[in-house]
Amino acid sequence: MTEALSVKNITKAFPGVLANDNISLSVEKGTIRAIVGENGAGKTTLMNVIYGLYQPDSGQIFINGEEVTFSSPRDAIAQGIGMVHQHFKLVPSYTLAQNIALGVEPRKGIFIDEPALNKSVKAIADKYGFQINEREVTVDVSVGEQQRAEILKALYRGVEILVLDEPTAVLTDIETKELFVMLRNLVEQGITILFISHKLREVLEISDDISVMRAGKLVGTVKCEETDECQLAEMMVGRETIGGRMRETKQKGELIMEIEGLSVLDNRDLTAVKDASLNLYSGEIVGGAGVDGNGQEEFVEALLGLRPLTSGKIRIDGKEIQELSTREIREAGVAYIPSDRYRSGVAVEGTIWENMVPGEYYVKPYSNGLALAMPEIMMMSGTLIQKFNVATPGLDAKTGNLSGGNIQRVIAARELGLEKAKVVIASQPTRGIDIAGTEAIRQMLIDYANRGAAVFVISADLDEILSLSDRVVVFYEGNVLDAGYYDETIRQRISWLMTSGKDYCVD
Amino acid sequence: MGNVDLSSILTLSLFAAALRMATPIIFATMGGIFSSHTGIFNVALEGFMLIGSFFAVLGSVRTGSPYGGLLYAVIACLVAALVFAILHLELKANPIIVGLAMNIVAIGLTNYLLTATFNVWGVYKTDLIIGFQEVQIPLIHQIPIIGELLSGHFPLVYFSFVSVYIVYLVLYKTPFGFHLRSVGENIDAAESIGVNTKRMKYYGLLVSGLLCAFGGTFLSLSYLTMFSEDMTAGRGWLAMAAINFGRMRPVPSMIAGLIFGFADALAVRLQQFGLPSQIVVMLPYLMTVIVLFISAVVAERRKKSLVAKQNKIDIATPLQP
Amino acid sequence: MIKNFFDKAKNSHTWKENLVNLTTQLLNYLIILIIALFIGAVVMFLSGKDPIAAYAALWQGAFGNGYRFADTLDRSVIMILAGIAGSIAFRTNITNLGLEGQLYIGAFAAAWAGFTFTNLPAIVHIPLCMIAGIIGGALWTLPVLYLKMRWKIPELVPTLMLNYIAIRLTDYLIAFPFRDPAAPMAGSPLIAASAKLPKLIKGSTINIGFIIAIVLIFVTYWFLFKTKIGYELRMVGLNQDFAAAAGLPVKRSIFLAMTLSGGVIGLGGALMIQGFFGRFLGGFSSGYGWDGFMIAIIAQNHPFAVFPTALFYGALANGALTMQSVTGVPQAVVAMVKGTLVLFVTVKVFVENIRKGLRKWAM
Incomplete structure (x- = not known):
């Protein structure tokens, strides 16, 4: 066995964070090495150092035993390292072949030799056993096929070490299986793969060795067949128990929100939600699981009046609200924590107080007629900011200067602080937030349900769903499917529903 | 109005005039397309063209040749485009605001120079300005209808249509165009394959300037051989609308340019x-x-x-048994 | 506990920090101003003129004596209104580049009300003309609003097109239906004396329009920052998705911001007709709509900053005439200087470096 890649004593710091702390590891040629760790453990930073996107503060990189330095990804590619990012770097209007060969196109005079281009792409795809319609336009093909194109793009450039950043995050179960077959194929042909993930079961399925990172440090490297999920989990999270169940199931109260036969179109006017029904009860937390892009966003936006319904009824306390404006729906008692806090959660250029009062500024005592009542607004904002532990220099500070976790606290304070809402709709409430912030936000939601509200948490993070929910529904291709109440077997039911739309195993 | 009948308006010479009126718009449109494909919506087309018009006149007077005028216009417009590029790409200024300010500077600069160099106000018209000559295309100009329509135009009229084809070839058939368009569509993709995205944006803006120089030169050295205050009269904005209409594709955008040119020609005709x-x-x-x-x-x-079609298919094949 | 919080909040934003921010802004504008004047000087020098004499004459023309200063103030009235009109739209993230056209329509509407009604007392006639101006300017934004709100067509190109259409439409109106053969250039009939704005000082053109402009600055500040509707406009401008998700009336805000913007510049047109020209003249505006765009951008859409910026622009406009007649330097150079200011105003490097330097020095 020969060593394909190794790094020695890599350290990389960002303002306030030591992202990689003295990391050393070495990878054998023709193996799959998984790098696992929590969000923010430093996996992606390490990969970006290896790929030349970041320059390490100190440390060395060796390829096939020789030391290399990269000043850009170009150098890394020249040395045979390719990376497939979570967000594909494909040009939407180009064909897959054009994307794969972009930058190294076969030429004929000053023009691109299109037939030669298609042929060479086909040849590479065949060599590694990739199924691909190279002449299809990129926007028209499935995510799985786009990912195959992205991998082929690296292989087309003669890459021998392939870094995959969370490759399964965007894939369906079946696509994941197909990917794993392809990866095995690649390894047999001598390609070395670095596989970043936080999904332990997948890692155990595909890799040869597993390196675990935590808080910027390499905790250790283990052989796949010598370890199991429990050991890895402990290495990943240390002594702390995160992702455990925080919710004690309570008895649900009366029916608050009824959603009946809801159908909604997406931005391209295609059906995104089909005839979905859901009831939300007082004191109950309902989890909405599902892979991103299965209609969750459109469903939630329809509930808030941000997206027109094509059919269906929504009732709060028996009163129909589907025809009302967003403001009227909110006045009927709906709080909303949007999934993308920077896009629709706050105005980042606005001050803290401006982001605290959009639900109240127009009613007494926060306004008197035409004018805003600033003392009342400041008093209310200040009280809530303090109650929800937002770390900010002041109410006049620019919201965009706060950390992601603090911005989410601002939103939670605004939506939950005055305790007016009967229904809370929280979409991806802890995405991209550190562990302490995550726990705090989850606790706020639990407390709020305990006070008698109906809480609906939508999350692509299954651990979050399992941590909070009394009952779970699954979004699958625009359908809202019932996974039932929380019990020991719910995880299995959810994963079946998420991947096949059926709550029994289809294999 | 009663004695005006349609056939006396819609004559061949009207369509020939439409080609002529569309020429500067098409040049500016092609220039704008180039920078749009690098992700910069160039709102300075109007100003670039105006600068081109003035310097074409200046160059023509100084060198005694319309081609000298063209050269002056090209140099001036490239400098203007370079200023835009440096402000936006190096000093990180907002491209829309810089573009709009370029137009204001262009009006001020050309008006100032008009008076400062030629000592006239508003309009400069003299025999010293040497314009282009019409070109008779050998065989074609003898063909009855087509000859009248297509022959006897100024060289830049023909070149504007050639420029559409060149822009098409460069953007869609060469590696350079491929890389350039990837910058506008997905800058991460472009960067990931090692395209120097900043340089591409420079190219986009400079080509904008170059083609606007042709458009401006046509305005002041072809049909009319003169310069007048604000003589572009919004043709740069029309070009932006044409780009919008054609979704940045050369040929559809050119068609929009022709429509606007036709409207221009029709306006002149109706006046008569x-x-x-x-x-x-x-x-x-x-x-x-x-x-x-x-x-x-x-x-x-x-x-x-x-959508109706697609949704029908969707509903026809239910996912749930 | 709450009191503590506020104390803490106050202390963290120390006066030092505020001073650094203010000084940074002032120094930044000073640098940009010097660059713009320098570029203007270079152009003048290269074309064989004496830039120093030109700038001196410019200063004399704008501030040389009390009357000239008063005229400068009068000139700045339209600049203030144009700047405020721009600020209201830009703050709501609407690219209203149609100020020029709205100005023409507003001015014509005011002139029409001025020459059509002849038997009204001034106390009625003056505000009537102003209201006509406001309505005219606001109405001219409606086609753009329709295209934007119903068909999602970005407002940039339509507003520009409506500028050209408005100028030609008013040209037509004064050439045919409302032509006054006695006018020195193409123009409407004179407005009635009862519609004219009373002058403030004899010997200068300054009139009560100036007072209206000053009041409008405070009203706009109060409106934008202290009222419910102003809050809505600003939030829609900062982040429309956020405003929609929070339940703010987005469509109403866009409609209101655009029509208010048109109304304010329309009022500006009315003040020019009623206070200065006395009739509608073809091509009366030397690009005041574009001045409004520039002033709003330089003032970062803040009404209090609009005032000094507009005053500066008014001084340039007024002084340019003297400069041209005394030194023979064409006044167009002023337009160049104004445009150059805006070229540099969104450049961030000066601000960043000044702030860094000041921090090091102050802390």
């Missing part, structure tokens, strides 16, 4: 029939708004019918 000039000169601007409106309506219609 005694319609109030103030009303008919609104025509190209009204036409622009109408074209934008129609393309929005058509786009919505098309989307709706497409």
Whole structure:
């Protein structure tokens, strides 16, 4: 066995964070090495150092035993390292072949030799056993096929070490299986793969060795067949128990929100939600699981009046609200924590107080007629900011200067602080937030349900769903499917529903 | 108005005039397309063209040749484009605001130089300005209808249509165009394969300037051989509407440019029939708004019918048994 | 506990920090101003003129004596209104580049009300003309609003097109239906004396329009920052998705911001007709709509900053005439200087470096 890649004593710091702390590891040629760790453990930073996107503060990189330095990804590619990012770097209007060969196109005079281009792409795809319609336009093909194109793009450039950043995050179960077959194929042909993930079961399925990172440090490297999920989990999270169940199931109260036969179109006017029904009860937390892009966003936006319904009824306390404006729906008692806090959660250029009062500024005592009542607004904002532990220099500070976790606290304070809402709709409430912030936000939601509200948490993070929910529904291709109440077997039911739309195993 | 019949308006010479009127718009449109494909919506086309018009006159007077004028215009427009590029790409200024300010600077600069160099106010018209000569295309100009329509134009008229083909070839058939368009569509993709995205944006803006120089030169050294204050009269904005209409594709954008040119020519023609000039000169601007409106309506219609079809398929094959 | 929080909040934003921010802004504008004047000087020098004499004459023309200063103030009235009109739209993230056209329509509407009604007392006639101006300017934004709100057509190109259409439309109106053969250039009939704005000082053109402009600055500040509707406009401008998700009336805000913007510049047109020209003249505006765009951008859409910026622009406009007649330097150079200011105003490097330097020095 020969060593394909190794790094020695890599350290990389960002303002306030030591992202990689003295990391050393070495990878054998023709193996799959998984790098696992929590969000923010430093996996992606390490990969970006290896790929030349970041320059390490100190440390060395060796390829096939020789030391290399990269000043850009170009150098890394020249040395045979390719990376497939979570967000594909494909040009939407180009064909897959054009994307794969972009930058190294076969030429004929000053023009691109299109037939030669298609042929060479086909040849590479065949060599590694990739199924691909190279002449299809990129926007028209499935995510799985786009990912195959992205991998082929690296292989087309003669890459021998392939870094995959969370490759399964965007894939369906079946696509994941197909990917794993392809990866095995690649390894047999001598390609070395670095596989970043936080999904332990997948890692155990595909890799040869597993390196675990935590808080910027390499905790250790283990052989796949010598370890199991429990050991890895402990290495990943240390002594702390995160992702455990925080919710004690309570008895649900009366029916608050009824959603009946809801159908909604997406931005391209295609059906995104089909005839979905859901009831939300007082004191109950309902989890909405599902892979991103299965209609969750459109469903939630329809509930808030941000997206027109094509059919269906929504009732709060028996009163129909589907025809009302967003403001009227909110006045009927709906709080909303949007999934993308920077896009629709706050105005980042606005001050803290401006982001605290959009639900109240127009009613007494926060306004008197035409004018805003600033003392009342400041008093209310200040009280809530303090109650929800937002770390900010002041109410006049620019919201965009706060950390992601603090911005989410601002939103939670605004939506939950005055305790007016009967229904809370929280979409991806802890995405991209550190562990302490995550726990705090989850606790706020639990407390709020305990006070008698109906809480609906939508999350692509299954651990979050399992941590909070009394009952779970699954979004699958625009359908809202019932996974039932929380019990020991719910995880299995959810994963079946998420991947096949059926709550029994289809294999 | 009663004695005006349609056939006396819609003559061949009207269509020939439309080609002529469309020429500067098409040049500016092609220039704008180039920078749009690098992700910069260039709102300085109007100003670039105006600068081109003035320096073409200056160059023509100084060198005694329209080609000297063209050279002056090209150099001046490239400098203007370079200033835009440096402000936006190096000093990180907002491209829309810089572009709009470029137009204001262009008006001020050309008006100032007009008076400072030629000692006239508002309009400069003299025999010292040597314009281009019309070109008779050998065989074609003898063919009855086509000859009248296509022959006897100024060289830049032909070149504007050639430029459409060149822009098409460069953007869609060469590796350079491929890389350039990837910058506008997905800058991460471009960066990931090692395209120097900043350099591409420079190219986009400089080509914008180059083609606007041709458009400006045509305005002041072809049909009219003169310079007058603000003589571009919004043709740069019309070009932006044409790009919008054509979704940055050269040929559809050119068609929009031709429509605007036709409206321009029609305005001139209607004036000769005694319609109030103030009303008919609104025509190209009204036409622009109408074209934008129609393309929005058509786009919505098309989307709706497409969606109806797709949704039908969706419903016909239920996912749940 | 709450009191503590506020104390803490106050202390963290120390006066030092505020001073650094203010000084940074002032120094930044000073640098940009010097660059713009320098570029203007270079152009003048290269074309064989004496830039120093030109700038001196410019200063004399704008501030040389009390009357000239008063005229400068009068000139700045339209600049203030244009700047405020721009600020209201830009703050709501609407690219209203149609100020020029709205100005023409507003001015014509005011002139029409001025020459059509002849038997009204001034106390009625003056505000009537102003209201006509406001309505005219606001109405001219409606086609753009329709295209934007119903068909999602970005407002940039339509507003520009409506500028050309408005100028030609008013040209037509004064050439045919409302032509006054006695006017020195193409123009409407004179407005009635009862519609004219009373002058403030004899010997200068300054009139009560100036007072209206000053009041409008405070009203706009109060409106934008202290009222419910102003809050809505600003939030829609900062992040429309956020405003929609929070339940703010987005469509109403866009409609209101655009029509208010048109109304304010329309009022500006009315003040020019009623206070200065006395009739509608073809091509009366030397690009005041574009001045409004520039002033709003330089003032970062803040009404209090609009005032000094507009005053500066008014001084340039007024002084340019003297400069041209005394030194023979064409006044167009002023337009160049104004445009150059805006070229540099969104450049961030000066601000960043000044702030860094000041921090090091102050802390």
